[in-house]
Amino acid sequence: xxxxxxxxxxxxxxxxxxxxxxxxxxxxxxxxxxxxxxxxxxxxxxxxxxxxxxxxxxxxxxxxxxxxxxxxxxxxxxxxxxxxxxxxxxxxxxxxxxxxxxxxxxxxxxxxxxxxxxxxxxxxxxxxxxxxxxxxxxxxxxxxxxxxxxxxxxxxxxx
Numbered sequence: 001x002x003x004x005x006x007x008x009x010x011x012x013x014x015x016x017x018x019x020x021x022x023x024x025x026x027x028x029x030x031x032x033x034x035x036x037x038x039x040x041x042x043x044x045x046x047x048x049x050x051x052x053x054x055x056x057x058x059x060x061x062x063x064x065x066x067x068x069x070x071x072x073x074x075x076x077x078x079x080x081x082x083x084x085x086x087x088x089x090x091x092x093x094x095x096x097x098x099x100x101x102x103x104x105x106x107x108x109x110x111x112x113x114x115x116x117x118x119x120x121x122x123x124x125x126x127x128x129x130x131x132x133x134x135x136x137x138x139x140x141x142x143x144x145x146x147x148x149x150x151x152x153x154x155x156x157x158x159x
Contacts, residue, residue, distance in 0.1 A: 002154040003050075003117075003145075005135055007034050007043060010127045012117075012135065014145060023145065025116075026126035027138040033129065034159045036097075036108040042131050044095075044103045044110045048155040051096035051111055053146060060139045061119070064088040074121055086132050090119030091146045095155055117155075118142065121142040 001022075004013045007029050014023040035042030054067050063072040065088070073080060074089050095117065097103030097110035104110065115134065120136040130136070135157075137145070 001149060002156065003149065005029070005043075005155065005157045007045075007129070007157065007159045012131065012137070012145075014148060023148070025137060025141045025145065026120060026125055028120070028124065028128055028130045030133045031130050032133075034157075036103050036110070038107045038109070038113050043131070043133055043135065043157060044097060044108070044113070044115055045157050045159050046103045047098040048095040048103065048110055048157065049098060050093045050149060050151050050153045052094040052153060053091070055091035055146070060090050060092065060143060062090055064092060064118070067092060067094070067114075069135050076123070079123075080122060087124075088116065088118045090132075091120065091142050093117040093142075093149070095113050095148065098154075109151075117145070 002015050012025045012027045013021050016022050030043040032041045034045050036044045061074040063070045096114045117135045119139040119142045
């Protein structure tokens, strides 16, 4: 299995061993476009792997800060209380770059940039570039994907 993320069409595809598309989901990548530099708020391109899966057995809409569940469950009221927060919800698939000098090591290191595939409030639009660099998904879609892929799954992010 492998994951392909297409920045241009704002879609994520889960592909099987014979390259057949098993699932297709709308996503939201970076508002600032594609790029690998730390601090750019861009979505990094190229070959990655899922380095860690975080949030197994957490409820849908569980809130994460620094990759740890806070005990909060996202609601519109909580969103209104913290309107500037970049919500990381439900599950985290933490990405690590595989291409030294491009998306791994130094100022271009995807993992050190804390780039994830993660859930977001269901009120946030999908199919539009709006994130701060991560790949946002609908919570129910993320739970399904999370349960289908192991750590180590290859992820290709294509502009």
